[in-house]
Amino acid sequence: xxxxxxxxxxxxxxxxxxxxxxxxxxxxxxxxxxxxxxxxxxxxxxxxxxxxxxxxxxxxxxxxxxxxxxxxxxxxxxxxxxxxxxxxxxxxxxxxxxxxxxxxxxxxxxxxxxxxxxxxxxxxxxx
Numbered sequence: 001x002x003x004x005x006x007x008x009x010x011x012x013x014x015x016x017x018x019x020x021x022x023x024x025x026x027x028x029x030x031x032x033x034x035x036x037x038x039x040x041x042x043x044x045x046x047x048x049x050x051x052x053x054x055x056x057x058x059x060x061x062x063x064x065x066x067x068x069x070x071x072x073x074x075x076x077x078x079x080x081x082x083x084x085x086x087x088x089x090x091x092x093x094x095x096x097x098x099x100x101x102x103x104x105x106x107x108x109x110x111x112x113x114x115x116x117x118x119x120x121x122x123x124x125x126x127x
Contacts, residue, residue, distance in 0.1 A: 036083060036086040036087075037079050037082035037083045037086060038082075039086055039091060040082040040083075040085045040086050040090060040091055040092060040093050040118075041091065041092045041093070041121070042078065042082065042092075042093050042095060043092060043093065043094050043095065044095040047094065048092055048119070048121050050121065050122050051121075051122045052092060052119045052120060052121045052122065053119060053120045054117055054118075054119055055085075055088045055089065055090050055117075055118040055119060055120055056088055056117075056118050057115065057116070057117060057118070058081050058084040058085045058088065058090075058093070058115075058116055058117075058118045059081060059084070059113060059114070059115050059116075060076075060077040060078060060079065060080030060081030060082070060083070060084060060113070060114045061077055061080060061111060061112070061113050061114075062074070062075075062076035062077040062080065062111065062112040062113075063107060063108040063110075063111045064108055064109040064110040064111070065107070065108065065109065066109065067109055069109070071110050072100060072101075072108065072110040072111045072112040073112055074098045074099075074100065074112045074114060076112065077098060077112040077113055077114040078095065078098060078114045080114070081093060081095075081114045081115070081116050084118070085116070085118035085119075088118045089120065090118035090119055090120055091119075091120060091121050092118075092119040092120070092121045093116045093117070093118055093119070094116050094117040094119060095114060095115075095116040096115045096116050096117065097114070097115050098112065098113065098114040098115075099112070099113060100112045101113065
């Protein structure tokens with residue numbers, strides 16, 4: 001019995017071994033894209049200390065698509081503006097205004113918008 005049990009166990013366990021691969025929808029570029037907003041410092045109540053160069057205006061929007069979806073938020077709109085600033089090579093964002101739109105549109109049940117100036121802060125001043 002032991003002579004049959006041991007080979008059967010070896011065959012059974014070797015069937016579990018193999019060249020398995022793990023596939024994911026995440027890649028390095030997607031992760032970098034997700035976290036790039038964290039490289040942009042936000043200034044809502046004043047200018048950064050030191051020198052900076054204006055790069056361009058950016059806008060971020062948060063949209064509640066369906067009645068049962070999460071409401072639009074200024075926090076998400078600000079994050080989207082930070083991502084767009086990072087896309088322009090900025091490391092800072094001067095927020096000009098953020099607001100929740102009182103009107104429903106064809107695409108959004110509710111929406112929040114943040115508008116700001118993407119800036120490049122001198123390396124010694126970047127946060």
